[in-house]
Amino acid sequence: MAAKKTWVLLLSIKQDHFHFVMAELRALAEMMKIPTHHFSDADCALNNVRFNLKEDNDITEAKLREMCSRSISIYGLYELWEEGASYEEVHNNFRENDDSLRAPFYEKEFAFEIELIHRKKMTMPERIRKFDSFANCLPMRGKINLKNPQCKITIIENYGVPKDNSPRGEDDLIYVTVGRFLCNGQRNLIVKYAVSNRIAVGNTSMDAELCLFMTNLAQVRAGSLVFDPFCGTGSMLLTSAHFQSMVIGSDISWNVMMAKGKSARMGQENRKPNETLRGALEGYDLGDKCVDSLVIDNNINPWRTIDDGWFDAIITDPPYGVREKCEKIGTSKKFDDWIDFDGTHFPDKVAYNLNDVFADLMKFSNKHLRLGGKLVFWYPVSTVLEHGKLLYPRHPSFELFADCEQVLNMRTSRILLVYSKIKSQHSEDVDASGDVLSLQNGFRDIYFQPCPPGTKPEERKQWRPKQAEK
Ligand SMILES: C[S@@+](CC[C@H](N)C(=O)[O-])C[C@H]1O[C@@H](n2cnc3c(N)ncnc32)[C@H](O)[C@@H]1O
Incomplete structure (x- = not known):
């Protein structure tokens, strides 16, 4: 033998x-x-x-x-x-x-x-x-x-x-x-897709190694249709396209999607016209992988629902409201008479609650991700408050495939959550509204309440924000 x-x-x-x-x-x-x-x-x-x-x-x-x-x-x-x-x-x-x-x-x-x-x-x-x-x-x-x-x-x-x-x-x-x-x-791809080597760069562009992890955890293949509903500069779509999948990105920011406004690059005032998702893909000879880039508020997205979802993977880094705004279209103003839109109106934006961001993302994926597809996203947590699997967003259509923690500082982390879609949105035991169990995430309370000045290094770990002490 x-x-x-x-x-x-x-x-x-x-x-x-x-x-x-x-x-x-x-x-x-x-x-x-x-x-x-x-x-x-x-x-x-x-x-x-x-x-x-x-x-x-x-x-x-x-x-x-x-x-x-x-x-x-x-x-x-x-x-x-x-x-x-x-x-x-x-x-x-x-x-x-x-x-x-x-x-x-x-x-x-x-x-x-x-x-x-x-x-x-x-x-x-x-x-x-x-x-x-x-x-x-x-x-x-x-x-x-x-x-x-x-x-x-x-x-x-x-x-x-x-x-x-x-x-x-x-x-x-x-x-x-x-x-x-x-x-x-x-490992050579980490250099190829390094933020410094890309055409489109933003303050929250994702590090290449993490993009490649996300793409592989989403199991994208040649011909997969991959969507990022908070795509910004499209970091994870670049690495998905590298593995020959077709990509669609959307973001609420018109400026980011149209390459207008201030550039995040040192020494460059405004974005150049090619700093769009398509331009970024073309920079890697991957322009033919771009299906489209759209300006959409994920909270009120326009996607038509079909029987089974049609995205093979949804890979995203939702806003946590730290380096980029967490907002949705809406108005906090009270109008006596409603405005007569003349076609030049740009809608107001209001704060988008962090838990709603994740609940909306899971509901969206329940409708639009195909059975067996992977949903991959970052979930910020405060490590001084209790956290763990039980506190991750849950939905009956999804099973947790992996959770990987990246420590951000002594009191906050973000977890890369990977879910497999295991049930159709039409299954009997999936609530038609697709409700998400999304517990109060204390990330922002902790992030925006730093230790008081003078806190000794050895006391920093034990320090709790006021809200958590109640
Ligand atoms: C963390 S950044 C994503 C960065 C992106 N992964 C990249 O590599 O550039 C979050 C993005 O979500 C967008 N955003 C915020 N609120 C949104 C909403 N309601 N709908 C869609 N996009 C939103 C922001 O404009 C921002 O570009």
Whole structure:
């Protein structure tokens, strides 16, 4: 019987992104039809940053390569050759274990490389000594080709998480893995879609890495129809279009959608005419992915309801009223006689309650997202008040798929909530009005009530705003 392959999926995890990484892997695994239990949190502690996956009916190299073609959490994919707690153990394994999987590469042009986990630097003499140490156990007979090798042999060294901040050295090595490099993940997209590289930029434009997480958590595919009802400069629509989905964005701000008014760019007074959603997409040669960009108040949106929703994914960052206004069309003025609109009227705007923003978003998604589609949005929370799954907005049509926290400061966080639409809006147990359980979110109370001046650093965490003490 032919030997089964094992692959190493090496991850790139920043400490505060652990839950984003795990959620992304599970979302992509689900897309590629790989059972998600292969990517459990427990199997991937921070000091490990990798998964070993054995070949079976569900796991194939093609599926893993496809995951890599999407993932920003995956650093690289390797076919495992040998591993062990020390170089000596790995060398012995090379000598003693069946080599039928690697033997076809012995005659190929090759190169060695080293990837370091939890160690920053390694001198060239140390690297060369380590490459040379395989001369007696790995019979590579092809030419060395550093530029374009047919077989790149990667040594992955893990030094373990340092207990203090002291730099790790050769003696701290805890595990060595040797494998054949297959492909990288998509971390290069973080630079490509960096805010500084985009045509349209606003004060609340979303960081590229988070946009890519959101896009992957929404499981967008080629041809998916993706909508952002609070699109601003369209950050998440850019990354969705990158994966070949068709995008529609809307926003209440006429200025943002039409590229009018003041620019958020340093040293630039007004927005340039191409700083629209379409212009931003064209900047990446993705203009053909733009279905439309519209000026709409999500509170009174004009979308026609059809039997089943027609968006494949709704990805958004609603306003929290901190850096951008949280408003809807309305008027607080009392008129004796109603105004006779002459076609030049621009409606007034009134404050949009934070809980209503999320309730409206879920009701909207209940009507317009297709069954099985994903709703992905940020939900701000105050960490000094009680928060957790029970306080997230809930709706009978939606099941929580993932929740990933990003700490904003000592007292506030925002949670990336990902819901799957599991019921049609016409299901018997879905309330026709699509009511949303949306509990009072204390985010704004805390955000706008900073600790009084002079509060000592050690007292800041314990400090509670007046309203929470009642
Ligand atoms: C956090 S920003 C979104 C930023 C966006 N993700 C980007 O990358 O530029 C929220 C956006 O919601 C818009 N907004 C506020 N109230 C709205 C409403 N009632 N309907 C639609 N959009 C609204 C604001 O104009 C703002 O552009």
